[in-house]
Amino acid sequence: MAFHEVRFPANLSFGSVGGPKRRTEIVALANGFEERNTPWAHARRRYDAGMGLRSLDDLSALVAFFEARAGQLHGFRWKDWTDYKSCLPSRAPAFDDQVIAQGDGVTGVFQLAKTYISGPGRYTRPIGKPVKDTVRAGVGGNEVFPDTHYQVDHAAGLITFTDAPEPGAPVTAGFEFDVPVRFDTDRIAVSVASFQAGEMPSIPVIEVRV
Incomplete structure (x- = not known):
């Protein structure tokens, strides 16, 4: 298989x-x-x-x-x-659509994820099959860019940063996925x-x- x-x-x-x-x-x-x-x-x-x-x-x-x-x-x-999509169907993915982690100054690899919220309910879905060339990422509220700041494993949904995000900095991403x-x-x-x-x-x- x-x-x-x-x-x-x-x-x-x-x-x-x-x-x-x-x-x-x-x-x-x-x-x-x-x-x-x-x-x-x-x-x-x-x-x-x-x-x-x-x-x-x-x-x-x-x-x-x-x-x-x-x-x-x-x-x-x-x-x-x-x-x-990481956003509403009518929108284009943006780098700050989803908060996928908080930086700790050490970890540099993160799983893409999408969070569904309704009332008190909250569910975070791991995203393992992002669509190529659709992933955008941000750290601490600022957009960062592929090849220069990070790489994406499109077969596993992992994003690897060149430098580990600083402690407390929100790591965000937007993407399309299968x-x-x-x-x-x-x-x-x-x-x-x-x-x-x-x-x-x-x-x-x-x-x-x-």
Whole structure:
């Protein structure tokens, strides 16, 4: 098994159905109250790649991509059109979109991350597959620049600074990112007649940990 650093055609993922899935274990107590817990620290995303197909050419491109990944064997990148930026969908990523760490004067390598906040809830999602040439970074409120001040590992989502940020200095970043996934089936079943009649094949895709 390997992970291929190639993105599923973005024009085919546009229009697909999917999103995050959580696992919550609920125990009903005798007094009517509940105890709720989750074994997952992070959500796992699922999508249906078949919903984005619009023509026989699209279907041909999908089959070629599926065969090149050997079905479920190899992972790949997926653009989730509902959540692929460090900022709002209508904005361009900026160097101060996300606070990913606080400098300590020693650490120079940081994981990119995106934080989701709503009311008292707060969730920080590690970002492991940033899109090349979209990462911007800042230290202490000032933008710094690639090659001169830092390098990005686009396969792991790590940003390495030439000089460790000073103690207390906020380390920030903005970026676009993909979701690491694999096909969740080893079979594509579709007929040309049903496809032309508007019946879309179901081709499940599931997030993987890398």
